[in-house]
Amino acid sequence: VNNCAAALALVATALGGELVIARGELVEIGDGFRIPELLTSTGARLREVGTTNRVAVADYTGALGPDTGAVLKVHPSNFVVRGFTRSADVAELSTALAGTGVPLVADVGSGLLLPHPLLPDEPDLQTTLADGADLALCSGDKLLGGPQAGIVLGRAELVQRLRRHPLYRALRVDKTTLAALEATLRGPVPPVRRMLDADLAGLRARAAAVAAALRARGVEADAVEATARVGGGGAPEFELPSAAVAVPLAFAGPLRAASTPVVGYAAGDRTHLDLRSLAPADDERLTAMVLEVAATWT
Known part of the structure; x- marks a missing residue:
């Protein structure tokens, strides 16, 4: 889709119901746009759990109900919370959600494909999916180093559900963007990776x-x-x-x-x-x- 915000909007619309999200991950992204406002604009309802600085797995599981559409984890890629903090990682949440039928959606933000030794705390797509996220969302134009785009990876049936949703028609990218993204992944190392390395x-x-x-x-x-x-x-x-x-x-x-x-x-x-x-x-x-x-x- 055309950016990561579009990916979030598509997920919220297609999965529907109530989205469980930590209060400390209700972040503001570029140009004054805010994740909670983006999500609620789709008609989704937010179930906020934990506090600004601390959230536990039990907070998520305790909020599950018949109307839960997904558990959403958003990487706060523009700021850092320090001090008396606690968060639940993807592996913990995946284990806790096993058997519930509730998908775990992780917005990892920057599009780092693999763990990088210079960025030990930056979430990457490979680890996020291996740890059990049902869907992983990212940008194509940050650490991935490609064109502006939003990328959704994960379980085939969920990806197909998003692809067949009517909103996808409005959010999909054109062939030029797809060609640029393919060139980024198959071609020479993009400038952002050369700079990092x-x-x-x-x-x-x-x-x-x-x-x-x-x-x-x-x-x-x-x-x-x-x-x-x-x-x-x-x-x-x-x-x-x-x-x-x-x-x-x-x-x-x-x-x-x-x-x-x-x-x-x-x-x-x-x-x-x-x-x-x-x-x-x-x-x-x-x-x-x-x-x-x-x-x-x-």
Whole structure:
């Protein structure tokens, strides 16, 4: 379907009835849209369980009734709750729901296909399904690295039920999106995966080379340690070690307006250009754009 919110709307409409969901997972997603409002707009009824910071398996099972359409677990991919917390994972819920006939639906958010060593707390599709989720929902355009889309995986009979629902006709994607998604999965490694898997030593070497080239042309530049984040609804607050080229703070605005725009970020009194989000083949162009900006000040 056209995004993960559409996948949730389709699930809520097709499965119907009452959806059991933890209070701490009634999250707000992009552009001010809220999961509970999205779900209730379909006509579904929400049965909230637990508290904002703590929920147990017994809270879910105690809320089951004849009108329960599904138990819904939503990964809070844009924030982190710390301190006195507790949650029920997919494996626990799957075991508890066995024999009830109530499907377990897990919205894992970012579309990470497999466990990744750099993102130990980010849920992935393979583990979610192996742990017993009947349906797993995700975005196609975050850690999966493809086009904007919402993907539903899981038990064949449930997926077929969604596919045959009239609402699917309004939410399905076109052939261009399907082709882009297939290319993402079958083709070369997408940029987001290359950025995530970038070698730290290689990033440092590239930063040193770019900084040296700039200094040779009279630009104040240094290779510095940096911290990157996945962003965009994946791995909230998880930091990735990186390397950047630091140039004067005043370069930030002109670089964004350069003939090839360069977006850095302010760090103290310098502008940092993090190389984790830049392909190695573009280092020379980055150097040229910084020199272009420097030339306007001479």
